[in-house]
Amino acid sequence: MMNDVLGLILGGGKGNRLYPLTQKRSKPAVPLAGKYRLIDIPISNCLNAGIQKIAILTQFNSVSLHRHISNTYRRDIFTPGWIEILAAEQTPRSSAWYQGTADAVRQQLVEIRNARTKYVLILAGDHLYQMDYQKFVQFHVDTNADITLAVQPVNAAVAPELGILKRNPDGEIVHFKEKPKTEELSGLESLPGTPNPFMASMGIYVFTTELLLDLLNSPGDDFGKDLIPASLGIRRVMGYVFEGYWADIGTIRRFYEVNLELASPSRPFDFNNPAQPIYTHPRFLPPCEVYGSTLDQVLLTDGCCISNATITNSVIGLRSIIRPKAVVKDSIIMGADYYESREEREKNAQLGRPDIGIGEESIIESALVDKNARIGKKVQINYLPNRPDSDGDCWVVRDGLVIIPKGAIIPDNTVI
Known part of the structure; x- marks a missing residue:
């Protein structure tokens, strides 16, 4: 039929x-x-x-x-x-x-x-x-x-x-x-x-x-x-x-809630169902690398590199790079569409642009970071209750959540 x-x-x-x-x-x-x-x-x-x-x-x-x-x-x-x-x-x-x-x-x-x-x-x-x-x-x-x-x-x-x-x-x-x-x-x-x-x-x-x-x-x-x-x-x-x-x-709020539910041990929806698999693009990415880090209740996907970071109750997307002493809490990091080459990173450094990923000593809380975003060193994205909708130069607030758009650049020491 x-x-x-x-x-x-x-x-x-x-x-x-x-x-x-x-x-x-x-x-x-x-x-x-x-x-x-x-x-x-x-x-x-x-x-x-x-x-x-x-x-x-x-x-x-x-x-x-x-x-x-x-x-x-x-x-x-x-x-x-x-x-x-x-x-x-x-x-x-x-x-x-x-x-x-x-x-x-x-x-x-x-x-x-x-x-x-x-x-x-x-x-x-x-x-x-x-x-x-x-x-x-x-x-x-x-x-x-x-x-x-x-x-x-x-x-x-x-x-x-x-x-x-x-x-x-x-x-x-x-x-x-x-x-x-x-x-x-x-x-x-x-x-x-x-x-x-x-x-x-x-x-x-x-x-x-x-x-x-x-x-x-x-x-x-x-x-x-x-x-x-x-x-x-x-x-x-x-x-x-x-x-x-x-x-x-x-809505942004529902998107955020659903993704964090998927990182929970008691998640209501399980992608691990051999009888009814969910298909997506096969990317053939390398295994994740995690060094000296603390991860608790994290949905960690392919090709990530995490060094001496602390991550709790979060979704970490493809090719995410999270650098030393970074803290990610109650957030969705969507990762990247590509890895930067050494030449690209050197060029970014000359232009004063951070690399793709989360910079050293940055704190990301209750945020959505879209793909290819560049978060500099010692950036703080803080949770504020009842935060009103607003638009910054490289960020947006919707439904009380800070969203870093795709490809956005957040300079070192920025506080949001």
Whole structure:
């Protein structure tokens, strides 16, 4: 049955709430857990479920995403199916950018028809979870559904950020409200009296292809705001309850929290699952080198060099260089895209620029340091409660966290 499913991953949004991590890349290309990218999650779930036809819709800051996909997911001539990129483009039918989730799919109807599958599985490119899509699609078939949404119980604190729905005893969705205000939540409880009384859409849908093509002839640019609510009572719209771990990584704060959860011994999501591996670009990096250092609750990835440093509750990304007497606490260090040569370091020294990595005696606390950043000696990035959003010359504060953008230079002795 999964050979008859097209996996369609939406990866074209601006990701404004993840700025500045999305300043030079699209949201699905943002690094995750030190060595992966967000797009690896839905692609891996598709491959593990036996879906052979996978398309990624891209639009904004998409170069690094395209590069990652082309370098990572190569199919040979003996493998059925394909993994392809469907970029926003001007055509005789449309000259506009994607205007929303439904409009993005609408603009690729020709490719969807050409896939010649009976079902279309629509996925988000910025979530962390492991789902057996085969069970999801089988539920869609067994319940004779026109549309099936993956749903999950959530609490009142996060409900206003999501699409909240209500199911009848048969599992059919009878009410749907996209991002309701707190005062609008009354009456939407699906599980009253429980810690998670509301049922939220995960932004994951299964459509019968013919119905999807017909539905997209209707007005509306977004599935959650327009097409799904308009289908209630007219189509059979079912809710498939997913009880595993799921994180919508839509904000800087949530990105930070999810990554640090992955460094915890009691992490809710485990990448070490041989039955359902998460794939990413194979880089063939050298082993990590750690000398005279103290590391506690650290997610340490490939190719790092750490000398006489202290690191706690942090994620240390690929090719990270952390120099003597540095302290890293409650932080995400994304590492680097390359190693600097001796000639490059000598040239940087002449220009007064620090090397890529964390300099000697620097203290990094509650921060996100993006790739290729240069943190000088004796730099202090301090945790300040209730720190307001602000923009410095080479740093940004969002959601109370200091973010050092990709390629930024922080001179020696800087205090943030």
